[in-house]
Amino acid sequence: MNHLSCILRIKSSYFSFSEKEKQIADYVLKDPKQMVHKSINQVADDLDVADATVFRFCKRLGYKGYQAMKIALAADIVTPIKDIHEQILESDAEIDIASKVVKSNIRTLEETLNILNSDVLDRAVSVLNAARKIDFYGNGGSGVIAMDAHHKFIRTGKSSSAYSDTHMQLMSASQLTEKDAAVFISHSGTNKDLLEVLSVAKENGAVCIAITNYATTPLSKQADLVFYTVSEETAYRSEALSSRIAQLTIVDLLFVNFMMKNKDRVQDSIQRMRNAISIKKM
Secondary structure (H helix, E strand, C coil): CCCCCHHHHHHHHHHHCCHHHHHHHHHHHHCHHHHHCCCHHHHHHHHCCCHHHHHHHHHHCCCCCHHHHHHHHHHHHHCCCCCCCCCCCCCCCHHHHHHHHHHHHHHHHHHHHHCCCHHHHHHHHHHHHHCCEEEEEECCHHHHHHHHHHHHHHHHCCEEEEECCHHHHHHHHHCCCCCCEEEEEECCCCCHHHHHHHHHHHHCCCEEEEEEECCCCHHHHHCCEEEEECCCCECCECHHHHHHHHHHHHHHHHHHHHHHHCHHHHHHHHHHHHHHHHHHCC
16 A cells, blocks of 8 residues: 555544544644654553553554554654645635635545555456446445446446445345445445445455545455545544545546446447437437
8 A cells, every 4th residue: 555644544544443542543643753752661651551552553554563653653753744624714715615625625635546556446447347237335425426436337338236225235235246346335434234235245256345434444354455535524524524525536536447448338338328318408
């Protein structure tokens, strides 16, 4: 996985942390400089937790251990991350608020691109290309992303569906085979209902692709291929809401790559669709 600053890893994963993990995260974010000069024993003593708890926190962030996290944190201090997630103020004019929202979206997309794994992308496109059908699953806000994915892929001539109702998701997953692909979209990666659907899809042999937040979650652990998004929560916009622009972009890049691999067949499919819907136009 490509480089992502230690501080951004902590911020992007913060709301999926346990209480003890949040305690460690707060300690790091409050004064990163002091953390760099402390041993794992000193940090554990300061927080009244076990050394193993601090070590697991480092592993949760994707580091081999405490020392590796300290090295990454030191790099952040030398090259500080510019924080463009500016606080929206009541005195801000509408255009100022618009500017801050757009900058936040740009930052989300840039950081998501930074951690995009090219090997995972290549494999995912190959899986989608070979699949008999593709099912997209998401609940709540992620259900809208699943529908957008279906709306795109139906243009390709590839059989696809999108489900946001839990019962329909389970029924659909029960019919999948090793010839099919299933894409699961969840910012938290901990949605119990979606994980049940994932389990059914895997039992039936379908290749499971996840789009989720940059964190170690049940979804990221169980899926065959994982795309990560990076987003931060602000005072007026939740982290999950901020991540949707990145989720939509990942769907876009999968779609465009798929289109490029199937140009001739897809062009014919698109033309037939255009002909079909032309009767709706004045």
